[in-house]
Amino acid sequence: RKEVEQDPGPFNVPEGATVAFNCTYSNSASQSFFWYRQDCRKEPKLLMSVYSSGNEDGRFTAQLNRASQYISLLIRDSKLSDSATYLCVVNPGNDYKLSFGAGTTVTVRA
Amino acid sequence: ETGVTQTPRHLVMGMTNKKSLKCEQHLGHNAMYWYKQSAKKPLELMFVYSLEERVENNSVPSRFSPECPNSSHLFLHLHTLQPEDSALYLCASSQDLGGRSQPQHFGDGTRLSIL
Numbered sequence: 091r092k093e094v095e096q097d098p099g100p101f102n103v104p105e106g107a108t109v110a111f112n113c114t115y116s117n118s119a120s121q122s123f124f125w126y127r128q129d130c131r132k133e134p135k136l137l138m139s140v141y142s143s144g145n146e147d148g149r150f151t152a153q154l155n156r157a158s159q160y161i162s163l164l165i166r167d168s169k170l171s172d173s174a175t176y177l178c179v180v181n182p183g184n185d186y187k188l189s190f191g192a193g194t195t196v197t198v199r200a
Numbered sequence: 201e202t203g204v205t206q207t208p209r210h211l212v213m214g215m216t217n218k219k220s221l222k223c224e225q226h227l228g229h230n231a232m233y234w235y236k237q238s239a240k241k242p243l244e245l246m247f248v249y250s251l252e253e254r255v256e257n258n259s260v261p262s263r264f265s266p267e268c269p270n271s272s273h274l275f276l277h278l279h280t281l282q283p284e285d286s287a288l289y290l291c292a293s294s295q296d297l298g299g300r301s302q303p304q305h306f307g308d309g310t311r312l313s314i315l
Contacts, residue, residue, distance in 0.1 A: 094242070124303055133290055133306040134243070177243075186231060186297040187256075188304065190242040 091116050094180050096191035103168050103198055110164040111194045113178030122181035123161050125152055127174045128193065134177055137163075168198045203227040204307035206291050212313045213281065221276040221310045223291030232274040233292040233304060234266060243290065249274060250297045278312075286314045 096113045103109045115123075123140035138145065140152040140161050151164040161180075165172055178191035204225045213219050225232060234246040248256035249268040263285075265277040274291055288311050292304040 098240070122302075131288075131311070133308045135306070136303045139303065186233075186248060186294065186304075187245065188243075192240060192242045 093117060093182065093189040094178055094191040096176075096178050096194045098192060098194060100195040100197050103196070105168055105170060105198055105200055107168050107198075108164065108166050109168055109196055109198075110162060111176070111196075112160045112162045113180075113191050113194075114158075114160045115178075115180045115182075115189070116159070117180070117182040117189075118156075118159060120159075120180045120182045123152075123154055124179040124181075124188075125150075125161075125163050126177040126179055128177055129174050137176070165196070168196075170198050170200060172196060173198045204291055204293055204305055206289075206307035206310050208310060209308065210311045210313075212315060213278070214315050215281060215283075217281075218277070218279040220278065221289055221291075221312075223274040223276075223307055225272055225274075225291075225293040225305075225307075227293055227295075227305060229293035229295050229305075230271055231294045231297050232268060232271070233294075234274065234276050235290040235292060235306075237288040237290055237309075239287075247276075248297070255297065281312075281314045283314050286312055288312075 125137040126134040127137045128134040144153045149166045153162045175193035180189045231250045235243045247266040267275040288309045290309045291307040294304045
């Protein structure tokens with residue numbers, strides 16, 4: 091079983107729509123969780139950390155479900171500029187080793 | 201503008217060539233990383249340095265040789281690479297090796313193609 095699994099998509103949504111997707115992780119002792127955004131042929135950029143109580147940053151909402159071992163990302167009022175691949179990143183322990191998902195591709199169309 | 205810069209952005213080389221990838225971070229971080237990203241696959245950690253000392257060598261073939269002369273610079277020396285080494289090579293940095301709640305910041309990568 092992969093350490094971090096994501097639905098590769100693509101999720102094709104119209105502008106203004108809401109899109110949500112999950113990421114599952116295998117190590118129940120995982121400590122930290124992040125969502126990164128990666129545009130085509132560019133570097134991953136930190137979108138947001140995911141906190142136990144859930145957190146929101148503008149149109150983006152992240153949730154953590156420890157019991158079911160998944161995190162989610164919800165994008166409200168999608169913009170064309172939200173088109174990207176979203177990487178789920180999990181820190182299984184209390185060190186520098188991060189486990190990366192292969193990414194979920196979101197395409198927002200006009 | 202990224203706090204982590206990588207050069208070159210693109211590199212095409214033959215299997216017998218020797219080349220080097222360079223990474224520089226302007227964030228005052230103490231830890232630096234090399235990752236490999238192949239198409240549609242998760243990032244794979246290759247090497248980790250903390251305060252110029254290598255702390256991770258993740259079963260990477262010896263044709264990849266890292267060098268960290270100081271905490272701001274990281275190199276990846278390449279020689280006799282194979283076609284399967286074609287990928288995006290990403291450098292990252294973090295404040296320390298603490299990890300927990302400490303995100304890594306990535307450079308824009310070198311896209312490497314082996315002929």
